[in-house]
Amino acid sequence: MAVGLSAPVGLLPVAGVRLGATAAGIRTGTGKGGEADLALLEIAPGSTVAAVFTRNAFCAAPVILARRHLARCAPRYFLVNAGNANAGTGEAGLADARACCEAVATAANCPVEAVLPFSTGVIGERLPVDEMRAAIPGLVAGLAPDGWAQAARAIMTTDTVPKGCSRRITVDGRDVTLTGIAKGSGMICPDMATMLAFIATDAAAAPDFLQQCLHRAVARSFNCITVDGDTSTNDACVLAATGAGEAPPLDQASSSGAAAFEAALTDLCVALAQAIVRDGEGATRFITVEVCGGRDEAECRQVAYTVAHSPLVKTACFAGDPNWGRILAAVGRAGLEGLEVGGIDIFLDGVCIVRGGARAPEYTEAQGVAAMAGEEIRIRIDLGRGQAQGQVWTCDLSCDYVRINAEYRT
Amino acid sequence: MAVGLSAPVGLLPVAGVRLGATAAGIRTGTGKGGEADLALLEIAPGSTVAAVFTRNAFCAAPVILARRHLARCAPRYFLVNAGNANAGTGEAGLADARACCEAVATAANCPVEAVLPFSTGVIGERLPVDEMRAAIPGLVAGLAPDGWAQAARAIMTTDTVPKGCSRRITVDGRDVTLTGIAKGSGMICPDMATMLAFIATDAAAAPDFLQQCLHRAVARSFNCITVDGDTSTNDACVLAATGAGEAPPLDQASSSGAAAFEAALTDLCVALAQAIVRDGEGATRFITVEVCGGRDEAECRQVAYTVAHSPLVKTACFAGDPNWGRILAAVGRAGLEGLEVGGIDIFLDGVCIVRGGARAPEYTEAQGVAAMAGEEIRIRIDLGRGQAQGQVWTCDLSCDYVRINAEYRT
Numbered sequence: 131m132a133v134g135l136s137a138p139v140g141l142l143p144v145a146g147v148r149l150g151a152t153a154a155g156i157r158t159g160t161g162k163g164g165e166a167d168l169a170l171l172e173i174a175p176g177s178t179v180a181a182v183f184t185r186n187a188f189c190a191a192p193v194i195l196a197r198r199h200l201a202r203c204a205p206r207y208f209l210v211n212a213g214n215a216n217a218g219t220g221e222a223g224l225a226d227a228r229a230c231c232e233a234v235a236t237a238a239n240c241p242v243e244a245v246l247p248f249s250t251g252v253i254g255e256r257l258p259v260d261e262m263r264a265a266i267p268g269l270v271a272g273l274a275p276d277g278w279a280q281a282a283r284a285i286m287t288t289d290t291v292p293k294g295c296s297r298r299i300t301v302d303g304r305d306v307t308l309t310g311i312a313k314g315s316g317m318i319c320p321d322m323a324t325m326l327a328f329i330a331t332d333a334a335a336a337p338d339f340l341q342q343c344l345h346r347a348v349a350r351s352f353n354c355i356t357v358d359g360d361t362s363t364n365d366a367c368v369l370a371a372t373g374a375g376e377a378p379p380l381d382q383a384s385s386s387g388a389a390a391f392e393a394a395l396t397d398l399c400v401a402l403a404q405a406i407v408r409d410g411e412g413a414t415r416f417i418t419v420e421v422c423g424g425r426d427e428a429e430c431r432q433v434a435y436t437v438a439h440s441p442l443v444k445t446a447c448f449a450g451d452p453n454w455g456r457i458l459a460a461v462g463r464a465g466l467e468g469l470e471v472g473g474i475d476i477f478l479d480g481v482c483i484v485r486g487g488a489r490a491p492e493y494t495e496a497q498g499v500a501a502m503a504g505e506e507i508r509i510r511i512d513l514g515r516g517q518a519q520g521q522v523w524t525c526d527l528s529c530d531y532v533r534i535n536a537e538y539r540t
Numbered sequence: 541m542a543v544g545l546s547a548p549v550g551l552l553p554v555a556g557v558r559l560g561a562t563a564a565g566i567r568t569g570t571g572k573g574g575e576a577d578l579a580l581l582e583i584a585p586g587s588t589v590a591a592v593f594t595r596n597a598f599c600a601a602p603v604i605l606a607r608r609h610l611a612r613c614a615p616r617y618f619l620v621n622a623g624n625a626n627a628g629t630g631e632a633g634l635a636d637a638r639a640c641c642e643a644v645a646t647a648a649n650c651p652v653e654a655v656l657p658f659s660t661g662v663i664g665e666r667l668p669v670d671e672m673r674a675a676i677p678g679l680v681a682g683l684a685p686d687g688w689a690q691a692a693r694a695i696m697t698t699d700t701v702p703k704g705c706s707r708r709i710t711v712d713g714r715d716v717t718l719t720g721i722a723k724g725s726g727m728i729c730p731d732m733a734t735m736l737a738f739i740a741t742d743a744a745a746a747p748d749f750l751q752q753c754l755h756r757a758v759a760r761s762f763n764c765i766t767v768d769g770d771t772s773t774n775d776a777c778v779l780a781a782t783g784a785g786e787a788p789p790l791d792q793a794s795s796s797g798a799a800a801f802e803a804a805l806t807d808l809c810v811a812l813a814q815a816i817v818r819d820g821e822g823a824t825r826f827i828t829v830e831v832c833g834g835r836d837e838a839e840c841r842q843v844a845y846t847v848a849h850s851p852l853v854k855t856a857c858f859a860g861d862p863n864w865g866r867i868l869a870a871v872g873r874a875g876l877e878g879l880e881v882g883g884i885d886i887f888l889d890g891v892c893i894v895r896g897g898a899r900a901p902e903y904t905e906a907q908g909v910a911a912m913a914g915e916e917i918r919i920r921i922d923l924g925r926g927q928a929q930g931q932v933w934t935c936d937l938s939c940d941y942v943r944i945n946a947e948y949r950t
Contacts, residue, residue: 253865455663462598
């Protein structure tokens with residue numbers, strides 16, 4: 131199902147990080163019983179952590195608890211389960227999440243606040259805490275530096291392919307490694323982390339620098355994707371810098387190393403974000419919506435999101451139908467003040483299909499069909515009233531999206 | 541396919557109105573060749589007309605021309621074609637629309653500005669003007685007071701059922717009749733007329749009164765529906781008051797008659813608006829989303845629309861799955877400042893499924909499944925922070941929605 135995406139190979143271990151995964155029986159009843167569904171990521175003492183969380187007003191219990199723990203203590207463990215979101219579970223859900231963190235703290239001999247919980251899956255069901263507690267000691271004992279691929283697989287829900295990637299850069303002649311994993315396929319929407327992602331680096335970095343780097347990288351990656359416009363209650367993206375590598379510490383002052391690190395982090399986040407869209411529920415095509423010629427980036431993104439969210443544009447992409455009228459109609463309802471249709475040009479790949487708000491005179495339907503024949507579609511919209519640009523990545527809307535979401539939970 | 545909707549019977553003629561329809565060959569190539577696709581509605585001299593149009597920034601040529609004509613002259617004819625939206629057609633599209641209006645003006649011996657054009661269908665194709673001009677004299681000659689049902693059928697595009705209804709009230713002891721027809725099934729979205737609707741009454745009414753009545757009625761009907769969140773470039777709702785009946789003129793001063801008229805108009809608009817949703821593309825269920833306990837109506841509608849637009853909620857409704865977590869997640873991302881999950885109650889019909897932001901203790905899955913078993917689903921959300929309320933009508937998202945929109949135009 132995933133568009134131009136296969137399971138990651140050669141994920142690089144990161145000094146100071148160990149991972150593991152196990153089947154704790156959380157997926158029971160989802161048709162995925164017996165598969166790994168609980169992952170643990172350990173980071174070395176002295177690591178720095180940055181995190182961004184969902185902006186959905188109704189955070190899930192693990193998000194609330196992870197934020198509290200982060201405020202009190204330097205994290206050592208990320209406990210991640212699939213199959214159950216522990217959302218809409220009230221006080222009981224908070225107690226459940228805390229009980230799981232306590233089990234890790236006991237097995238690993240650390241404060242409970244050093245454990246951050248993360249959950250995705252069905253909303254509104256209680257976590258199977260007893261099963262999870264039973265599985266945790268073995269999980270802690272089995273942690274290993276090369277556990278990335280195993281962990282990437284254990285955190286999948288409706289994902290069909292595990293998602294991860296690595297980058298290696300050189301700072302002051304020393305290697306810096308970044309490796310990240312992510313999950314997400316449905317309930318994917320902009321304006322927040324919109325999925326779970328865990329990224330680690332062996333660089334040493336000050337907390338403020340790390341948080342700013344992560345914010346900027348997320349703005350250019352995870353916050354540029356949408357599958358269905360629905361925003362999860364459980365999203366989080368976490369970046370840990372262990373400092374266990376050999377490169378000198380990164381901060382805003384050490385400009386060249388910091389810039390190289392931020393570029394590599396952004397690049398890695400873009401790869402993970404695109405992987406989520408490529409594995410979007412029911413996706414058969416990967417769509418890039420580029421908007422240029424806007425007055426500012428915000429209005430370009432507003433138009434790009436309106437087009438990327440349009441069910442009519444998404445079904446036309448599914449059909450490989452160069453239905454530029456649906457794109458034009460979506461641009462027109464994006465809410466931009468004073469937008470003139472006469473200034474709009476639209477391109478499919480290199481083919482100009484709309485010029486000055488109407489069908490381009492030289493355009494032929496055959497060109498449009500050819501531009502939409504592949505698995506990768508690029509829609510470029512020129513608003514013709516400024517110099518700013520912005521882009522969004524999305525996927526098509528297929529019958530399988532409906533089938534997956536109608537059958538999920540049943 | 542339409543949910544609880546059949547073709548209208550017994551549409552009441554309105555004194556001062558005649559209608560007709562014909563097959564002009566506009567649908568050729570859409571698989572509906574040979575079916576009526578051009579309708580004409582005539583209103584008596586001296587009638588008053590009110591209209592609301594799409595707020596999509598990129599109006600279609602007929603919308604632009606209808607607005608211009610309305611500003612210059614009292615309308616006598618509404619010329620409506622299906623199968624071709626004459627949108628995204630630039631100056632050529634304006635000339636085409638005007639040529640069709642001229643053909644009506646010649647055959648009916650009236651100024652061209654007394655003819656208002658309306659088009660829906662495929663975007664970006666030129667109108668078959670020659671075929672339409674050839675059909676118009678016969679159309680004018682065949683106008684009749686009982687042509688409502690025929691016209692309702694001729695303006696359908698992806699509609700599966702024609703839509704129309706009548707209301708009769710008594711003002712000062714005299715009958716006042718209202719009859720309206722509408723079309724719309726996809727590209728249906730809030731915040732404007734979102735489809736074509738033509739309503740006529742034999743009441744006499746001052747223009748300002750009529751326009752205000754229509755605005756308020758549309759706000760409580762057509763602007764409360766969504767099928768897919770996509771807003772057409774061609775929407776319009778037109779109300780004509782011929783004054784050919786026997787009731788005394790309506791205006792804001794004659795309060796009881798005016799109030800009764802506005803109530804009947806709103807009731808008729810609600811029936812037409814709900815008919816559009818019931819015949820939503822691929823719809824298998826009709827969904828009412830009621831939001832109460834808000835600080836003002838605007839925030840209630842904002843939440844209702846977010847829920848009604850959520851593909852995850854809509855696919856759960858398609859599956860008959862009481863997946864309240866998806867509803868709760870949609871409420872949480874609706875963007876309301878300071879909304880507390882602990883104050884949220886959610887009901888399916890009479891069944892409380894969420895209380896205080898978590899699964900209601902007494903709720904059983906069997907109750908939820910029963911509440912979603914029928915073709916009509918009522919979701920009620922209490923925000924728990926005020927006295928205001930608002931509601932939206934929508935339909936589910938089925939595999940057929942995707943199939944219809946992937947196949948349309950191909």
